[in-house]
Amino acid sequence: MKKCHTVNLNELRQLGAIRFQSNSQKIIPGDVFVCRQGPNWDSHQSVDEAIQKGAVGVIANKPLDIDIPCLLTPSFSSSVSLINQYYQYPQDKLVQIGVTGTNGKTTVAYCLNALLNRQFKSAYTGTLGCQFSDEQVELDNTTPDAISLLNLFHAMEQSGVTHNVMEVSSHALSQDRVSIVDFDVVVITNIGSDHLDYHRSRDDYIQAKLRLIDRLKPGGVAIVNLDDELALAMIERCRSKARVVTFSMQDPGADLFASDIASSCHGGQFSLSYQEQQFSVSTSLPFTFNIENSLAVLAMLTAMDIEMSAAVEMLATMEHAPGRSEVYPLKNGATAIIDYAHNYDSLLNLLDNVRRHSQGRVYTVIGVTGDRLADAAAIGELCSSHSDYVFFTTDNPLGVCQDTLFAAMGSKLVIGNSSTNPDRQCVIERAVSCLMPDDVLLLCGKGPEKHQYISDNKNDPQPYIGDLAALRLAAGM
Structure with a gap:
């Protein structure tokens, strides 16, 4: 090939690309490397690394002195459009279901996908990775970038997948990562406060969440939680764009x-009221906040044209999402609960529910991620005031x-009911040793x-045994 050889779409097809990749460190032989000039790094500088790893072609936004085929486009968004055309718009061949919210989106999306798989061939994309057919793909972010999504949608289409249930983060909405997707159904579980290190204000965070509604297809369905203080703003955003289905634990006027x-x-x-009918509903998911999540799942199932009576039966046998309110009875009569709760709102919800339902003492193991340093004092104070004892430990410090x-988490404590230790497995072992019958360990x-992401390089995760494995070792499970 001649240097700076520019190929057209037909020649790109002849390369037989395995996939497209915008991260040079993740190139495997047969990939096409897609360059992007971002605010902090211009990946045109990583082309040599991509070629060394086996890239068979490059899509760039400026001429490059390379000896493999190179397709020039005027911008990264143009590159995304080209790849979309190459794959023949695979996202449009799936029923797209988007789930966002400060809390609950993983439970809702994961459980909905599991239930849809009983009648369709469905995929899940989110915090727990991407799962479809026999595939399990690890993801760097809750919602991948547009190129990664196109790779996944193409693979789903090739596997016969008909539905995709996707968690959509506020970061992804703010950065237009899902601009290639027109959703058939969306749900906003709730809107609290989170990621204010990234969003300039809570209002910016709220507006990012509401942008999911703008991604609906004409005539799409928006599921709205009437108990959320921003429900009216959600409904207003849907005006003349979507059919609204509401759910509530407080307002009898909800659907x-x-x-x-x-x-x-x-x-x-x-007891569920729906279209002037009454249904008795059971769920294996613990705590009151999962009643709200269950309502969201039921509403979305009916949006998929599943009869409510069938949806209620499906919900009764629904399993929890991994790491979301996993309850483990221990041999000595205590209970351990593993939960992904890590922001203030989710921790408050979890701790309130545990306090309401526990007879013994409550022990909490908690860390604060490096990007939530500003929230660490409030989180430390919350866990201390709602627990009999709190163990502060490590949770993805991200270079902090x-x-x-630790200093931030302990800065507002008024009682001496805490300790610090960066060794999370050791902390869990010590916490388990404190438990008596009826106690609860969170x-x-x-x-x-x-x-554990010790540094800010998410391409360099440090191995950790995992909370469940640590619990099993400590408790002899």
Whole structure:
């Protein structure tokens, strides 16, 4: 090939690309490397590394002196459009379901996908990776970039997938990562406060979440939680764009209304009012906040044209998402709960529910990620005030000194009911040794993760045994 050889779309097809990759460190032989000039790094400088790793072609935004085929486009967005054309718009061949919210989106998306797979061939894309058919793909972010999404959608289409349930983060909405997707159904579980290190204000965060509604297809369905203080703003955003379906635990005027609610560490029951009919609903998901998540799942199932009676039966046998309110009875009569809760709102919800349903003492193991340093003091104070004892430990410091995180977490404590130790596995072992019958141990923040991001390089995760494995070793499970 001649240097700076520019290929057209037909020649690109002849390369037989395995996939397109914008991260040079993740190139495998047969990939086409896609360059991007970002605010902090221009990946045109990584072309040599991509070629060394086996890239068979490059899509660039400026001429390059290379000896493999290179397709020039005027911008990265143009490159995305080209790849979309290459794949023949695979996202449009799937029923696209988007889930966002400060809390609950993983539970809702993961569980909905599991239930849809009983009638369709569905995929899940989110915090727990991308899962479809026999594929399990690890993801760097809850919502991947547009090129990664196109790779995944193409693979889904090739596997016969008909539905994709996707968690859509505020970062992804703010950065237009899902601009290639027109959703058939969306749900906003709730809007609290989170990621204010990235969003300039809570209003910016709210507006990012609401942008999911703008991604709906004409005539699409928006599922709205009437109990959220921003419900009216969500409904207003849907005006003349979408059909709105509402759910509530407080407002009998909602399309799906839950009453006579009973919940515990082991599940919940409620009476559901829907289209002038009453249904008795059971769920294995613990705590009151999962009643809200269950309502969201039921609403989305009906948006998929599944009869409510069938949806209720499906919900009764629904399993929890990994690392989300996983309840483990221990041999000595205590209970351990593994939960991904890591922001203030989710921790408050979890701790309030545990306090309401526990008879013994509450022990909490918690860390604060490096990007939540500003929230560390409030989180430390919350966990201390709602626990009999709190163990502060490591949870993805992302380059922030762990002692700095510990100091912030302990800065507002008024009682001496805490300790610090960066060795998370050691902390769990010590916490388990404190437990007596009826006590509850909360392992918060990591969920199913088996790594720690000690540095800010997310391509360099450090291995961690995982909270469940650490619990099993400590408790002899």
